[in-house]
Amino acid sequence: MSKRKTDEVTGVETTGHSWDGIEELNNPLPRWWLWTLYLCIFWGILYTIAYPAWPMISGATQGVLGWSTRANVAAEITAHEAANAELVTQLVAADMPTLPQDADLNRYAIARGGAVFRANCSQCHGSGAAGAKGYPNLLDDDWLWGGDIDAIMTTVRHGIRNTLDDDARYSAMPAFGDMLEPAEIDAVVEHVVSLSSSDFDAALAEQGAVVFADNCASCHGEAGLGNREMGAPNLADAIWLYGGDRATLHTTVEQARFGVMPPWGPRLKEADIRAVSAYVHSLGGGE
Structure with a gap:
């Protein structure tokens, strides 16, 4: 049985819905609003037919106009190159x-x-x-x-x-944590700090100089100035790729670093x- 009825005050039929005794009137939408809605739907259908729109399994519908942003960009690039x-x-x-x-x-x-x-x-x-x-x-x-x-x-x-x-620049610093004792690593770190700073433990740095000469000088040079042929950085200029504080240097010596840059030749x-x-x-x- 329909719950619709006519509202006594307005004379408009209700929808049958009621919230806390409040009846919903079944007022029709304004015609201008309906026509606007219908036009938008019609325009949307035409747009999806004319332009790329609907996603498919391996692409999208192309649209009858054959319009493509990628093709436009490619044409602009071609014109620029020409x-x-x-x-x-x-x-x-x-x-x-x-x-x-x-x-x-x-x-x-x-x-x-x-x-x-x-x-x-x-x-x-x-x-x-x-x-x-x-x-x-x-x-x-x-x-x-x-x-x-x-x-x-x-x-x-x-x-x-x-x-x-095969022609990539290549160098590899060994992880000295497998070769040196922790005390030796602390000493060589102090020596490296002394190369570019005046704030260091002279006695510990002197011990580290021996460790450096035995293990690091072959790549970084006796004075720590580096070797570009081997990609060994200059340790005396206070410019650090990973950081120059003692904790970071300790990690570098102990574990080594191995940054990678892709070859851009093929790309x-x-x-x-x-x-x-x-x-x-x-x-x-x-x-």
């Missing part, structure tokens, strides 16, 4: 150390390299290339493998300590490798 084809050709053929002598080409390379850097390198080295703990600062003059344009380009192309490129075009190398070199730390 407009700069001559500069790209010159960049690929350029002698990179003399690139700054060609102002226009150098300007193009740095602008292009900045875009490549932000898209591929900033995630590790930071948007400003200042690096972070474990990721080198590209703004200073401290380069493990050399900071001239050719050295930077080699690093970008082949990466560091990866297993994907980037030759022009992009050269451009991003020029960009990094231009940041101020390049030699």
Whole structure:
């Protein structure tokens, strides 16, 4: 039996719903609102037919107009490359150390390299290339493998300590926790601290100098100045990739470090490798 009835005050039929004695009136929606709703539904159906819309198992419906944001971007990239084809050709053929002598080409390379850097390198080295703990600062003059344009380009192309490129830069510091006693590690850490600081225990550092000479000097040099041929860092300049406090240095000596950089040669075009190398070199730390 229907619970609908006519409201005595308004003369409008109720829906039959009641909340705490309050009856809901069955007032029709305004016609303008209904027509707006119907038009929106109709427009939505037409849109999903005309443009990519409905997700499928391995893609989405393409739409009868064949419109594609990816195709539009690809067309813009193609047009951009065509407009700069001559500069790209010159960049690929350029002698990179003399690139700054060609102002226009150098300007193009740095602008292009900045875009490549932000898209591929900033995630590790930071948007400003200042690096972070474990990721080198590209703004200073401290380069493990050399900071001239050719050295930077080699690093970008082949990466560091990866297993994907046979020509990757490669060095491996042993974990001295397996070779030295804790007291010896404390001593060599104190010696390393003494190389760049005046706040150290002289007696302990003197003991550490012996340990350093026997175990570390072959890579880092007798004075701790490093060796770029081996990727051994300079320990006397107070620039630290992982930190220079005693606790961090102790961890480094005991457990070693093994940072990895992927090879960008297989991922980037030759022009992009050269451009991003020029960009990094231009940041101020390049030699």
